[in-house]
Amino acid sequence: MKPYSLLLIVFLYTLGFGAKKDDVQNNFLSFETIKKEEKGLKRDFLINEFLKQKSTTENQAYESLKYIDSMNDQLLTNFAIKYKHDETLAVIQCMKMPINQLLSSYADCIKLGLNYKEASFLNPLQINQLSNITSNKYPTFAKKLKVLSSAIPFTKIITLDSDSFYELYFNLPTDFKQRYFNYKLPRKTFFRINKDKINFEKYLKENITNRSFDIVNGSFLAMDDTHLTYNASFLLGLNAFEFNNMDKAKLFLQNALIKADEKKLNQVLFWLYKTTKNRSYLRDILLNNSTDLYTILAKEVLNENHKLEYKHISNKEFIENTKELSIKNQAFLYSLIKITSNFDKKFISKEFKVGVLSQDYTLEDIESFYKNGLAMKKSISLIKKGLLKDEDTNVLLKYLKVNNKNDSLNLLKNNFMLNEKIDKILAFEFISDDKLEKFLLNYYFYINNNLKDKKKEFKLFSIFESLN
Numbered sequence: 001m002k003p004y005s006l007l008l009i010v011f012l013y014t015l016g017f018g019a020k021k022d023d024v025q026n027n028f029l030s031f032e033t034i035k036k037e038e039k040g041l042k043r044d045f046l047i048n049e050f051l052k053q054k055s056t057t058e059n060q061a062y063e064s065l066k067y068i069d070s071m072n073d074q075l076l077t078n079f080a081i082k083y084k085h086d087e088t089l090a091v092i093q094c095m096k097m098p099i100n101q102l103l104s105s106y107a108d109c110i111k112l113g114l115n116y117k118e119a120s121f122l123n124p125l126q127i128n129q130l131s132n133i134t135s136n137k138y139p140t141f142a143k144k145l146k147v148l149s150s151a152i153p154f155t156k157i158i159t160l161d162s163d164s165f166y167e168l169y170f171n172l173p174t175d176f177k178q179r180y181f182n183y184k185l186p187r188k189t190f191f192r193i194n195k196d197k198i199n200f201e202k203y204l205k206e207n208i209t210n211r212s213f214d215i216v217n218g219s220f221l222a223m224d225d226t227h228l229t230y231n232a233s234f235l236l237g238l239n240a241f242e243f244n245n246m247d248k249a250k251l252f253l254q255n256a257l258i259k260a261d262e263k264k265l266n267q268v269l270f271w272l273y274k275t276t277k278n279r280s281y282l283r284d285i286l287l288n289n290s291t292d293l294y295t296i297l298a299k300e301v302l303n304e305n306h307k308l309e310y311k312h313i314s315n316k317e318f319i320e321n322t323k324e325l326s327i328k329n330q331a332f333l334y335s336l337i338k339i340t341s342n343f344d345k346k347f348i349s350k351e352f353k354v355g356v357l358s359q360d361y362t363l364e365d366i367e368s369f370y371k372n373g374l375a376m377k378k379s380i381s382l383i384k385k386g387l388l389k390d391e392d393t394n395v396l397l398k399y400l401k402v403n404n405k406n407d408s409l410n411l412l413k414n415n416f417m418l419n420e421k422i423d424k425i426l427a428f429e430f431i432s433d434d435k436l437e438k439f440l441l442n443y444y445f446y447i448n449n450n451l452k453d454k455k456k457e458f459k460l461f462s463i464f465e466s467l468n
Helices: 003-015 031-036 041-052 058-067 073-083 086-095 107-113 124-134 139-149 153-157 162-170 174-180 187-194 197-208 214-222 230-242 246-259 262-276 280-287 293-302 316-322 327-340 366-372 376-381 385-389 395-402 406-418 424-431 434-450 461-465
Strands: none
Touching: 031 041, 031 058, 041 058, 041 073, 041 366, 058 073, 073 086, 086 107, 107 124, 124 139, 139 153, 139 162, 153 162, 162 187, 162 197, 187 197, 197 214, 197 230, 214 230, 230 246, 230 262, 230 424, 246 262, 262 280, 262 293, 280 293, 293 434, 316 327, 316 376, 327 376, 327 385, 327 395, 327 434, 385 395, 395 406, 395 434, 406 424, 424 461
């Protein structure tokens, strides 16, 4: 059980000390079913559905707490509604309270219900009001609010301790950070926050991938990356590349190469080629046994007949439900399903989304889903029809839209607006993650493995070339 869940559940469990036990009805969503299920996401999902049942009593809701592995908002909300305990309902009410009501609330409620993103849209008088209410009980929280109300927020955030700096910075909207934090960090602040390597790397990524942060990104060119991670050195290399400082880019990327593990080797070799135009880096990629995006790109640049292999699943139900679609739409759905659920119809996400495509869907028959999963035909039918009909939209943009990755979509749009000549593969690197890379790999191989005319090979470069 995770520490956060344990603390919260113990607190809630003590509220019901001495509660009477009720006989559980003999239906599928019963304690018997829950007890038989192993601890984890699937059991939490069943408990959530159990709490939503009309027949579930207050005492049964209370008893269910001991079986929860990881508490989330849905579980907490459904428990509170069912258990009807005043303090628990008050917690939920505070968490969902509108800003205008929080302004006249009390310290505990403000701390629960107010996030820094919401606070950044308030005027200084309102922020100071909230800060004054919370200052005695939550002084650190109040101090961070004061940063937002100051005339020059940058001068305040650089005085915070490392933990407070990162907590505030990572939870503010991009527009706010662009307006107020696009400055070179003072040496004292830099060395203070640099000690936390994980968060510092995240800080680098948030800035470098957004080219609006021109001043702070320019300051990174002088950074010593000797003791930084591979990811940090690689990001610094991309940053220098976009500034067209190829000497610095090569230096950072060579440092990244020294730190690269087997999974990252092809990535940094490819960007050393992009920086130096030395094709020997591409040949080094093809000497590796792994198959990734950079192997395909190296093969395409060198125009070599290098055989690549990538394992695919042949799923009869998928084939039957997509036979009327174009090969590109088949490839899009196949790749999406493969990285989301690996064709598991019983898949449940941590947000309790269900089915092969991990979607919000109200299940009418929980027992049927538990035994058989959600039919693939139903999952596919929940996809917005316009996305499948539109053959012209770049497949990367389709992927981002389906997964509601609005931050990545906005980042792409912003970077292309700032520099319409930005390297397309660089723009991709700025939004990429493991899932997106696997999606593209599956998409590329699905099309090429199912082409009737093998001479008309689908090119990976074509995806990047049409990205804008």
